[in-house]
Amino acid sequence: MKKEKRYKAIDKRLITEGQKIEFSLYETNVEHTVMSLFLQSETVIDGDNKVKLREIEHLYIDEEEYDSYQKYAQGHLQTIATSSEIAFTEKASIVYKKASEVMDELFTNPDALGNIEKSQDIVDGFVSLILQEESTIASIMQIAAHDYYTHTHSINVSVYTLSLAKFIGLKDKDLEDIGMSSMLHDLGKSKVDWEIINKNGKLTDDECMQMKKHPAAGYDIALKMGITDKRILSGIRSHHEKLDGNGYPDGLKGNQISLFARIIAVCDVFDALTTKRTYKDAMSSFTAIKIMKDQMGEHLDRRIIDGLVKMVGGNK
Numbered sequence: 001m002k003k004e005k006r007y008k009a010i011d012k013r014l015i016t017e018g019q020k021i022e023f024s025l026y027e028t029n030v031e032h033t034v035m036s037l038f039l040q041s042e043t044v045i046d047g048d049n050k051v052k053l054r055e056i057e058h059l060y061i062d063e064e065e066y067d068s069y070q071k072y073a074q075g076h077l078q079t080i081a082t083s084s085e086i087a088f089t090e091k092a093s094i095v096y097k098k099a100s101e102v103m104d105e106l107f108t109n110p111d112a113l114g115n116i117e118k119s120q121d122i123v124d125g126f127v128s129l130i131l132q133e134e135s136t137i138a139s140i141m142q143i144a145a146h147d148y149y150t151h152t153h154s155i156n157v158s159v160y161t162l163s164l165a166k167f168i169g170l171k172d173k174d175l176e177d178i179g180m181s182s183m184l185h186d187l188g189k190s191k192v193d194w195e196i197i198n199k200n201g202k203l204t205d206d207e208c209m210q211m212k213k214h215p216a217a218g219y220d221i222a223l224k225m226g227i228t229d230k231r232i233l234s235g236i237r238s239h240h241e242k243l244d245g246n247g248y249p250d251g252l253k254g255n256q257i258s259l260f261a262r263i264i265a266v267c268d269v270f271d272a273l274t275t276k277r278t279y280k281d282a283m284s285s286f287t288a289i290k291i292m293k294d295q296m297g298e299h300l301d302r303r304i305i306d307g308l309v310k311m312v313g314g315n316k
């Protein structure tokens with residue numbers, strides 16, 4: 001018996017002119033009852049195709065060709081992120097959406113092969129975005145999701161970290177590396193019980209202990225992924241260390257905590273405070289920074305908080 005095709009909706013904005021697709025594209029009729037072939041695999045997308053694409057509401061691929069589409073989409077993120085024809089917020093939202101899909105895969109299957117390349121493509125996309133003139137913290141905050149999911153949290157922390165790192169003068173390879181580190185900083189949560197991660201109330205002592213394992217677990221996953229850069233690894237392992245030595249997992253103090261970990265820690269807290277959770281509302285960035293300055297000076301690096309203040313304040 002012939003197997004029935006299953007289709008998956010895709011983001012049509014990722015289909016780029018001048019590029020060959022190695023998967024077929026499908027569209028539906030107005031009633032969404034019949035699926036028909038729109039473009040055959042191996043087609044090079046030209047201007048005409050692009051015009052027709054604009055008129056199509058939803059675009060689909062055969063589920064069996066999903067891997068091929070994923071590869072294509074990741075490979076084109078850079079082209080999209082640097083395109084002068086797409087508005088900044090549009091580009092950013094495309095990269096953000098793709099990043100959510102990749103983080104989904106990463107959290108579901110942290111030990112899979114190819115995770116490092118996937119993360120790198122996303123980080124490269126974000127770095128290209130952050131380096132553009134239109135990239136202000138206001139535009140970045142607009143794109144960041146304000147409802148909490150572990151994956152969106154990772155992406156938010158990553159875009160804040162990249163913005164802040166750029167603001168305080170990090171460049172090129174350092175930006176790429178801190179982008180990677182912040183994107184993966186909470187990956188160890190994939191090894192913590194789902195119910196603990198999503199619990200609404202206060203965690204019990206035992207649950208808290210489980211939760212506190214995530215930085216070291218993330219470090220182990222990163223090592224297995226093939227990450228060898230000490231700074232990238234330190235951001236993952238040490239983002240819950242506190243300057244006064246009361247953090248975890250290693251109880252590091254002051255300068256023992258790497259710059260990467262200190263920047264990520266500030267952005268981690270900033271996103272946690274400015275994001276809505278089931279049990280709390282989102283704070284404004286102003287209130288969040290005030291709390292960080294007034295109450296967390298023993299834990300977080302004040303100079304980095306000051307950088308955040310200037311960055312957020314300068315773009316109001």
Ligand SMILES: [Fe+2]
Pocket residue numbers: 185186214239240
């Ligand atoms: Fe964390």
